[in-house]
Amino acid sequence: MKLFSSKVKEDDFIVFFKRHAGIGVECSKALSSLFRGGGSESFKLIDKLEHEGDKLCTDVHKLVDRTFIPLFDKPDILALTNYLDNIPDTMKTIGRKMVIFNLDKSKERESCLEVARRFCQCIEEATLELLRVVDQLPRFDHDGLRASVLKINALEDKADDLLDESLARLFNDLNAPVTVSMALWSEVFHLLESVTDHCQDAADTLMSIARKEGH
Numbered sequence: 001m002k003l004f005s006s007k008v009k010e011d012d013f014i015v016f017f018k019r020h021a022g023i024g025v026e027c028s029k030a031l032s033s034l035f036r037g038g039g040s041e042s043f044k045l046i047d048k049l050e051h052e053g054d055k056l057c058t059d060v061h062k063l064v065d066r067t068f069i070p071l072f073d074k075p076d077i078l079a080l081t082n083y084l085d086n087i088p089d090t091m092k093t094i095g096r097k098m099v100i101f102n103l104d105k106s107k108e109r110e111s112c113l114e115v116a117r118r119f120c121q122c123i124e125e126a127t128l129e130l131l132r133v134v135d136q137l138p139r140f141d142h143d144g145l146r147a148s149v150l151k152i153n154a155l156e157d158k159a160d161d162l163l164d165e166s167l168a169r170l171f172n173d174l175n176a177p178v179t180v181s182m183a184l185w186s187e188v189f190h191l192l193e194s195v196t197d198h199c200q201d202a203a204d205t206l207m208s209i210a211r212k213e214g215h
Contacts, residue, residue, distance in 0.1 A: 122158055140210040
């Protein structure tokens, strides 16, 4: 049996990247639905998509192992795959917390759900922009790539500011006791912000690949 295959096509990697980025977009829409009353049904969809993303991640790792000269540098392929996989992984963790702990029924639900929806808007925009870049592979549009990376970075900055705002609102009374639901909402807000971090990581990796490819 040959360790490396000469039959691996460049398109094989591209198909995996595009589907992985698409899963991020689909998950972001399901996450928005979850915070608008979608509940367990939205979480089931996120869970299904996350499992598909895990399989894609495994398939890419296997493809890298049996490819002698891949489309891009192997460390870049694995880094991009892992960052793309972190996006649905984190959204699944958010959904699990919401469903298991019934946070949509907590005392803070109205104000916290409103903030969560604002996070979701940032996430939807970031995942869509990331998919727009990935859809251009294996070639990069010089100006388009940089514009997309800047937009994703701006959305990550917006999510950072929203995290500060949401925590300040959640813990506005320093003398009040911290409830379990408040602590859980704090975790959810941090996780929501981290999804935009993962989008930024993936976008920065694509920028790095483009530079190596001379774009």
